[in-house]
Amino acid sequence: MVRNAERRLILADAGVRVLAERGARGLTHRAVDAAAGTPRGTASNYFPSRDDLISALVDRIGERLLPGPDAVSSDGTRAPDRALFADYVRDVVRRLSADPHVSLALFELRLEAARRPSVAATLGAWRQRAFQDDVTFNDASGLPGGPTEIALLHYAIDGLMFDHLTAPLDTGLSVDAAVSALVDRILR
């Protein structure tokens, strides 16, 4: 069983790499096996359909975006003020920047969602839950920023990461400066 769980993880990580490096159309069971170094047929064994494969990738992307041990603490020792909220947003951006394959894979899947309703359903449900969790978290911890602010920040940070990870504009702003300015202005 452990063996299976491990192999599942290796295959999912290989899938994320394939998506990031070759785009959604490059994502085939065969490409995943090649990237994972597993015998041909292994990926199809674990994820029989392309939808199963994409579901597994969405789950794995979610895991890789979870806060690590060095993340900003939410243990309640800090006041739930603008500064703490800004630190949370900076934390998310740090995680996205540190693992560019995950962000690129996610952008690829979102474009694929524009073409395939089944991908839109899987990915849409996951993103909607994440958005709702953010809204609930801010509300429960007394942080500033309601649904509107969180929505606007989602859009802005997405656009910033898309720029940063593809062919960035020279706008005179570093990613850090842009994040600070966005939080400062959107959160009012």
Added chain:
Amino acid sequence: MVRNAERRLILADAGVRVLAERGARGLTHRAVDAAAGTPRGTASNYFPSRDDLISALVDRIGERLLPGPDAVSSDGTRAPDRALFADYVRDVVRRLSADPHVSLALFELRLEAARRPSVAATLGAWRQRAFQDDVTFNDASGLPGGPTEIALLHYAIDGLMFDHLTAPLDTGLSVDAAVSALVDRILR
């Protein structure tokens, strides 16, 4: 010559369609000929290399994003205030929403730019020029918003359009409301 220019346009529009519908990896000379209904070999005749084809698509995307006759006027009859700037931004969003293939094709090319330096060069130069033009335009017409505000709006509108054209989150905000809130908060 007219015939050639027309055919060039038909091929470029077919290329935009292929990009939007099949992604960057689906963009081949053969797919462009099929989408354009031209004999095989035509696209290669007009755009010998893939880089030539992508260059032509970037140019065509730029043309399709130009303001039409119904755009907000910049003839100097309105005061260069926040309201006029907000109207310009809404105009851009309207053009992007009305021609989703162009926006999707552009996102595909930007992801391709993360993988191919030649695409990054072509696309990067075009986007940098567009950004610089925006900054110069605002400055010359006395509109509010300098490089920082224009950069932040670029990011935020990109993220908003990406969401809107793929599997949109239900954030409780319409595209219009999000644009107004973003302009209002970023432009201070």
